[in-house]
Amino acid sequence: MSTTQSDRLRGLLEPLVAARGLDLEDVEMSKAGKRRMLRIIVDSDEGVELDACAELSREVSDKLDESDVMGEDEYVLEVSSPGADRPLSEHRHYVRAIGRLVKFQLAEGGELIARILDVDDEGMDLEVPGVKGRKATARRIAFSDIAKARVEIEFNRKDKKEEEA
DSSP: OOHHHHHHHHHHHHHHHHHTTOEEEEEEEEEETTEEEEEEEEEOTTOOOHHHHHHHHHHHHHHHHHSSTTOSSOEEEEEEOOOTTOBOOSHHHHHHTTTSEEEEEETTSOEEEEEEEEEOSSEEEEEEOOSTTOOOEEEEEEGGGEEEEEEOOOSSOOOHHHHHO
16 A cells, blocks of 8 residues: 555544544555455554444445545455554553563563553563562563564453452
């Protein structure tokens, strides 16, 4: 997708997405056979429900039909929330991941798996799980020290409410 088309799409879509209290995370265009696939990824601090995606999809479809930004060729529209394993790249992504286990690729090399405890403007406070019965340790990491980060899926983690009970 050309930068101009991407910018036009974002300019057209951001007001619709923001009006629903959502963040426009990404706009992706790809080929799907003879058709094009337009994928719009939205999120919020509370997550995104399926009904919200469906309603937004109808609004986006109407708006795209009114404009010429997609041209005359057919396309498939998909509006969804980001997957659980999406990369963390924005400050708000880290804030939304507080309490989650994250795998960090460090800028100087190596990796770190830790739970995000708190996030501020410079970086975050982490809890690094102990290995082989050792206690967890606290660690501070600056955003500038992170090359990549992704939430780790946990299947057996206790919910905070269970821990408090």
